[in-house]
Amino acid sequence: MKAAIFLSTILVLTLFSIPCQVQEYRVGEGDVLKISVYDNPDLEKRVRVSGEGAIVLPLIGEVSVGDLTVSAVTRKITDLLADGYLINPHVSVFVEEFRSKKAIILGEVNRPGLYEISGDITFLELVSKAKGFTKTAGNRAVIKRRLKPGQETPEIIRIDLKDFVERGDTSVNVGVEDGDSIYIKKARLYYVSGEVRNPDAYKWEHTMTIIKAITYASGFTAKASPRNVKIIRRVDGEEKVLLRAKMDEPVLPDDVIVVPESFF
Structure with missing residues (x-):
């Protein structure tokens, strides 16, 4: 599944990426x-x-x-x-x-919660401590810094993980500071069911089409009827069914692609 490959790639690259510049550790209670x-x-x-x-x-x-x-x-x-x-x-x-610094990570990680920060630690290292991303984790994360003296509003950092994986942009792997609140957003998903080799939920992309969705699901089975693929889509709160959808038909978030069995 492409989503799983993407998330695994992030964790592997974390081990080999050059850490970002992190402010020198500040001593606190319990250290x-x-x-x-x-x-x-x-x-x-x-x-x-x-x-x-x-x-x-x-x-x-x-x-x-x-x-x-x-x-x-x-x-x-x-x-x-x-x-x-x-x-x-x-x-x-x-x-x-190191006992004094803590940060909280919530959202699409396998073990969300409050973590002690052991010295200089980066965003992806903290994700690793939280047992990695969930299957439905998206490409984006938000870090809210603790309000500092002289600030009227806390600093907000927005992270695009795709930049890290596709372009090797290590600047997204920012240092985690005491009091940080980190939220990993859920991916926008679509669903493929019926006569495909790997029916499942998949992460939606802007360029997604039916043929790409079928490819990510490892293709049709021998029993599939490609000419009769349909899309179940919610429009204005109502469920609509697009019959005999073309292979280049765009796929929207939350679409359900159904590949029926051929009877001939």
Whole structure:
């Protein structure tokens, strides 16, 4: 089925795509940091960030690190140690456990819900954590960012997955931020039933015709009557039947294509 191939292709390409530029991770409540100071093993500490966004270290005491990037935390600790404690200290900060950042993903994924973000993570990596797209997932997704200071309205990012698959546009694989709400839209579908090899629901495309729809359904069976294909379509809330539809007849979303059995 073409829809399944499309979605599988996205997940495979995710493994080989170049990750987009992601803002450096910002430390928050629950994160565990490993602090090391070169040539000062007594100052090495493994600390968890408190609910107030602080950690406690030897010599310098409580340090506020909440919402600072890892490099900013490194600079801050370096400056505090250099202020009367050590000469030219070399500090390294490593995030051992990521616990503070969360994002929600809803819609057409197999396991929608709230997820912890482990460091720098991209949109497609989060989809993978949610066990991938559903069979009926569409090509479009929407990310709503959390409102930031100085903003009147939250940032909205619209993603076209077709750009990623067909043109290799990795810019659609944006970084996920704390507080993001992600929604995967459902595809517009049409249905093929009767004497075809793979009757099923398929993702609709603007250029869809009956012959293309039959091809995606792996073609007619030996019992099919190609001249008597019909389309069941809803028009203004009423069900209409188009008999003896031509092979180049356009297919609309929600159409049901019925291939009858030949009796001759």
